[in-house]
């Protein structure tokens with residue numbers, strides 16, 4: 001991976017004012033972990049804790065995610081974790097189409113530099129970035145391998161959805177196991 005380009009991109013993102021979310025954010029959440037990792041996790045947008053710390057998945061949803069990752073032999077610091085939207089939408093609102101299209105070039109540039117082989121997409125907005133066909137719900141597309149260019153993508157529910165509905169935990173765990181087997185088999 002070209003470290004210099006990556007650093008340049010990070011600086012660009014940290015100073016980005018391409019949409020109105022720059023006015024209300026406390027920190028830009030560029031991502032954390034190792035961008036050289038074969039597996040990246042991509043979520044939706046920072047929440048309050050993420051905005052405060054400038055890191056992805058650090059609240060309760062992050063704790064759930066860590067549990068699932070560790071159960072399947074993954075360590076958070078050895079993966080790269082980011083979001084489709086890099087600044088927090090106020091009141092945890094769903095990101096708008098404009099915000100997504102303004103911010104997507106940053107994720108696209110991250111992917112072009114880091115070239116992950118596998119992506120676990122967490123939640124609907126993350127799935128929309130990688131699944132080419134229209135879909136109505138995560139239920140319709142989760143638990144299968146989708147190709148996005150040369151990257152193998154598995155979609156699952158966002159850990160915040162597991163907080164609201166703990167029964168989804170079993171499904172997320174199943175999908176992470178699936179990703180683990182996929183990586184181990186290649």
Ligand code: SF4
Pocket residue numbers: 013016017018019020021022028085086087099102103106
């Ligand atoms: S959300 Fe994305 S496009 Fe909008 S200001 Fe933040 S980094 Fe820039």
